[in-house]
Amino acid sequence: VSVEVLFQPGGYRVKVESTETILEAVARQGYRAPSACRNGVCHICAAKLLAGDPGPAGLLTVPDNAPTVLVCKAKPTSDCELEMTNLHPADKLVLREISVQVKSVTLLSADVYGVELLAPAGELPAFYAGQYLQLLIPQLDSAFFSIANAPGSRVIELHILAPPGQSSAVTILAYLRANPLVRIRLPMGSCCLARIPETPVVLVAAGTGFAQIKSMVEWLLANNFRHPLSVYWGVRKAEERYAMPVFESWRTQPGMHCVAIAADNPDNEWTGHHTELVKALSREQTDWQTTAVYASGSPAMVYATQDALRVLGLPDAQFHSDVLEYAPR
Ligand code: FES
Numbered sequence: 001v002s003v004e005v006l007f008q009p010g011g012y013r014v015k016v017e018s019t020e021t022i023l024e025a026v027a028r029q030g031y032r033a034p035s036a037c038r039n040g041v042c043h044i045c046a047a048k049l050l051a052g053d054p055g056p057a058g059l060l061t062v063p064d065n066a067p068t069v070l071v072c073k074a075k076p077t078s079d080c081e082l083e084m085t086n087l088h089p090a091d092k093l094v095l096r097e098i099s100v101q102v103k104s105v106t107l108l109s110a111d112v113y114g115v116e117l118l119a120p121a122g123e124l125p126a127f128y129a130g131q132y133l134q135l136l137i138p139q140l141d142s143a144f145f146s147i148a149n150a151p152g153s154r155v156i157e158l159h160i161l162a163p164p165g166q167s168s169a170v171t172i173l174a175y176l177r178a179n180p181l182v183r184i185r186l187p188m189g190s191c192c193l194a195r196i197p198e199t200p201v202v203l204v205a206a207g208t209g210f211a212q213i214k215s216m217v218e219w220l221l222a223n224n225f226r227h228p229l230s231v232y233w234g235v236r237k238a239e240e241r242y243a244m245p246v247f248e249s250w251r252t253q254p255g256m257h258c259v260a261i262a263a264d265n266p267d268n269e270w271t272g273h274h275t276e277l278v279k280a281l282s283r284e285q286t287d288w289q290t291t292a293v294y295a296s297g298s299p300a301m302v303y304a305t306q307d308a309l310r311v312l313g314l315p316d317a318q319f320h321s322d323v324l325e326y327a328p329r
Contacts, residue, residue: 006081007031008050012089020224022054022071026087027223030195033071033087034124035152038222040073044124047071047087052080086124093126097136097185100125100156102176108242111163112208113173114148117156117184127151127187128194129219130212130294132322133158136183137175140168144188146296148211150219156184159211159242191322193219197292199318200228202284204305206274206297207235210243212322213296217250230257230284234277234301238262257284274301278308288314295319299327 002015005022016025023045026033036042040058049059049067058073069082103116119125127133129150135143148157162169176182193216201220205213210233220229231250235241241260251258261277274297288309295302302323309319 003052003076004079005052005076006079007047007087008081008083009085010087010089012087016076018075020075021058022069022074022076022082024223026071027219028196031087031089032093032126032128032151033084035072036154038072038152040070043068043070045071047082047084050081050083052076053078054080054082088126093128093187095185095187097183098123098125099181099183102180102182103155105173105176108159110237110239110242111161112240112242113160113162114242115158115160115176117158117182119154119156121154124154125151125156125184125186128192129215130192131187131189131215132212133184133186133188135172135176136185137172140171142168143172146189146209146212146215147186148214150215150222152222157211159208161208189322190325191294191296191320192216196220196223196225197227200230200286200291201225202230202232202281202286202291202293204232204277204281204293204295204297205234206277206301207240208242209296209301210247211296213294214243214246216294221250221253225255228255228257228286229253230259230286232259232261232277232281232284234261234274234280234297236262274298275304277301278304281305282308282312288312292318293320295321295323297323299323303329 001018005014014025014029016022035045046068049069054069054074054076058070060068100117100119103118106114108114132144132146137143145158148159162173203213250256295305302321306319
């Protein structure tokens, strides 16, 4: 049984199943609404009730004010009309520049740094899970980084690989350490999740390509993704697995299958090349005809993955990577 929620002033209509919240339905159908706690605490997802019965969960009534609905909690029992000015459809994210605070720069491991940026209050950065941004740093026009967290909060997390010899990455880190604010341009990239996929999903990352995959996993988990979800993460050396606690925490999620591959791990079959990542992937138990794959890494790794999965039956239209755009074959 489903009901329909009409959002004003945009006039967007969203079908809500009896088992889901309005926020889940909105995300599944390719709309974006602001959310943070997703548990009725922060009120960032509040909408004004214009008509209908949104159900008791998530309904706030304050004397002399129009009733308010927290869409992260509400499971409506009849068609409703809500006013929510910051709900946007999937294709309406506009590229923009904002100044954000540099909250922290932390060495995670083996030359990989975690950077936390904080957008100003009331300036929720709009992006889809898997998109990237540009740091606007003087004299550097190629500071592009995947956003490593899910959309819906003021915090933006980046993973920056900065080995001592790599001057542009070292310059970026020095700038972020020296400046309390940095300007960013976002969102960018079409390899992203604008809506919840209705098929199994396989995510493949090499090195800090993990950042893009992490954003997608966090968003899928937050939106109760209902299909099998597999993650493959390959690195050259075990110490480059800079986010293992996060990766390990996914292993306990129902329906998730996580494989980490490192070249110098004696317990691992990998002998030092990303073709072993592809080999591991080929053992994935899935119907490739009906699976969506998102790959994040070097062009060599991405194309080797696409070629191998095509042989196994994955249609090209279901293989997604930013590499297809910025380094076409
Ligand atoms: S109250 Fe925090 S997201 Fe709904």
